[in-house]
Amino acid sequence: MKQFHTFRLDTVNHCLWRGEERVSLAPKAFDVLRYLVEHADRLVTQDEILNALWPETYVNPEVIKKYVLGIRKALGDPRDNPEFIETFPRRGYQFIAPVSEVISGAPTGCGISTTRKMVGREGAMAELNDYLSQALNSQRQVVFITGEAGIGKTTLVDAFHQSIANRPNVRIIRGQCVEGFGGKEAYYPVLEAIGQWVREASSGQVVQTLAKQAPTWLIQFPSLIKAEQREALQKEIHGATRERMVREICEALESLTAQDPLVLILEDLHWVDPSTLDFLSAVARRRGPAKLLLLGTYRPADLILSKSPLKALKQDLVLHDLSHEINLERLEEPDVAEYLEIHFANGDFPKTFANLIYRHSGGNALFMVNILLDMVKRGLVGQIDGIWKLKVALEDVEPRVPETLDQLIEAQFQQLSAEEQCILRSASVAGERFSVWAISTAAEMESDAIEDICERLAERLQFIKAAGINALANGQISAHYEFRHSLYREVLYRRLSDVARSKLHLHLAQRLQASCDPCEEEQSTELALHFEGGRDYEEAIRYLIVAAKNAARRFAYRDSIEILGHALELASRVTAGHRVEMRTQVLVQIGDIHYAVGNMDESAQAYEKAAAMAAESSLGTAQVTALLRLVHTMGLIDVDRAVEAVEQANQISASLSDPILHARTQMLAPCARLYYHTWRSQDAELFAAGKETIDRLTGGIYPEMHYAHLHPLQGRYREALRIAEDGILKVIETSNTVAYLLALGMKAVALMHLGRLGETHQLLRAAIERAEKNGNDPWVLKIREAWLHTAGMDFAGAQELCTAMIRSNSGYPTGQPKAIAWFAAGNAALLEGRHDEALQDFRRVIDENVTPKFFLHWYWRIHAQFGLVNAWLAAGNLEEARVEAGRLLEAALATADPSLQALAWEAKARLGMAEKNWQSAEESVQNGQVILEKFEIPTAAWRVDGTAWDFYQQTNNQKAAETHRKRAEACILKITNSFAPEEPLRATFLAAAPIRRILGENVPAKVSRQPKLRHGAAH
Ligand SMILES: Nc1ncnc2c1ncn2[C@@H]1O[C@H](COP(=O)(O)OP(=O)(O)O)[C@@H](O)[C@H]1O
């Protein structure tokens, strides 16, 4: 460690110490100082600094000037007579103070010897060292340092930090909770600490570990992710949950601390957010080895006031011996005496002076320090001939000491100039740490003037201290300051009148808003706080919605809902004119978050409420918006309500003058009827017309995902595949898990129709496993998987999957898995010659009283109809078979689905053959072939060609027969070859009797031949 004067530069942990006090410096300012110190023997030019610190980007040399200015301030180095940094105008800088190297000695055992200013606390320091030793022994330690404001928690932590900073390999990282961020910034202090770690040049290993073990955390630091990594990473973590996020960071920390110890300091946990609490709880409860010492500080009284769940957590942890507490007692009288000795070296005070200070301060360190400072300032204590003395009689001091720390701060404040007061008032609203820039409009002064005044206050050790020069969100550089202790800020903030306070908040909010438009995501919480304080509730709600989305990106959905709950409260304070509108807006957001994670009932409730509320106040647009969202949710749980909602939306939007909104409802209404009721060509036309209108109105940018299912229903499988693949790329950037699963499901359906069953299987398996690992319910994918098994002739497998789904009680309706299970059971029974059972099963699928409607229920019912024809044919009941085949054909021809139609003709052809009605059979065979010419549908084609083969054999046209058998075989091989050789589903498919019949002797070995297909048709 480099030392100069009382300063020490800790290059491992990137911090600067003045004695035992940590001096705040922005990371770049630290780098500049470090560079100067490391080259202290010579002049360093601006270019050299630029090349060394910003090798890849262009930076205005002015910036260096600003940073040096900031460093000077932090060091307290006067420009005209510098002690540390000398400026050579237009050339550069030289570090002129003597620099020495502090040898990083062996651990001292107790840090007290390196600290000069801290008094007392020997016991606490010894305890901390003890915990550290245990941590070094791979026994993780969670330690809470508690005590009232100003008792000395931060001082203790700093002293400990400093005492171990010299130890080789011990890493120390810190995060700070911020008042007001509690419920709104998930993992704030943890992200701060980890962020500081990973951004350092030497942190390659940390980044790698995060990439491997904690991708949900790595993604929170976008600048660390290479563009080509991003997509894979997004895919890997999509739909992650809180549990996974917490587990991952624990695992990563365990890996990282297997060798080198880590001290993680989280300060002021009385303002902690619930997600950080999850983290704390998990770290404390996990049992694996880790050289980890987690130190958290908080004020117990504030926990009670804020009803923070930390209280219960800590009690539980202590009870189970999973954490320790160091409760800082007040300083004792001898400590005060020692403090006097250290700080007034060479002092000569009456014996009872320490007792007086002790009594008044009650042993609160901050109070003690302040009383003494105040006495010096007021001339009660001063130097006479170089010796510190009490300048008045001891009895005269007593009445002049304020009763409480608050009063003392108040009195100090009163003595400041009007300008100083004004600046501090604004600053108290801005926060513990503030930029001169931010408060400049509220204080109505030029930035330079404000900076000068802040500088003077800092020099006089009053209220604030310099916190370096930092870049703002808008790229501007501004000096920052922070309160010497949060109590100062709290006292000043409390004494503001309501009116003054909200005015200042509003000023700040507007100033911040102007600075950060492109990056509002980062500052949304702060903006929301200030707008709320400034009573601009509409703006506050706007930013809370952004904050809720941020929380969702951190997989903290519970926090998202909480943030929106707060927004809903604020909505009731919005002026009457906009109140309902704001409420419905927030409710829709709440519905969205629930939808995204699959809480369909809650999602529906929120949308219903929003719609009802909007209806009551005749807010048409808001009502339609809520209803349209409701359609998507209800589509998964109650399709009749979905159709009802969209019809209602359609009616209302017709009377609004919002053409895009109306076009949306006009497109969605027929679409919903097609999905949830039945296929009708009029609706398909209405949809197409609606789509044309909206493309015209929006320039064709309207998202297509939801409508993509219409394509396969009309035989446009490749179009469906393209949209699904595009959709997956888009939705992966969001945190909408359900939309992502639906997009994957869409892709699976398209692939399946194209005969690529093996790929479909792999896609679904991987996605289901990922979703389950993430703790999501991949219900929509499991349905597709069961569907796939029916297409692959694995009816037992399909049944099993459906039964598991029904049993899992996922909260989704069971109509669809039941229908697929019966359909599969019917087919299995058919293959085994149990026709009666098959009939029963297929009838169950068709009967709406047994199987209520679900998404595309009619599609499954038509398939069951096909099953009925087969069952009657197999039973030899031609009468019934004819009736059902007629119904089947009628139903299939009413759709636009080539696959259903081809199968209906195929069934009719078999009926014709059974009846020896050769003309009808031939007609049906030909109709089936016409469809196969136009569409690539291998999953239906093998049956259709297989039947054509039979027909031509029976009618003695061997050549044509063989052509069709070959085609059927080619389709089967195409399907077979899409599977991996070892995939059991492939074997099941090949073993099915209807397949074997067609392949005859030609059953492919595991290494497959490339089939030749006749189609070029790419629909
Ligand atoms: N043990 C100590 N010895 C000397 N001064 C102390 C001690 N503890 C605290 N102080 C002084 O009191 C101030 C407030 O202490 P701090 O550690 O910030 O309190 P907390 O973090 O508990 O609110 C510090 O700035 C420091 O000047």
Ligand SMILES: [Mg+2]
């Ligand atoms: Mg503190």
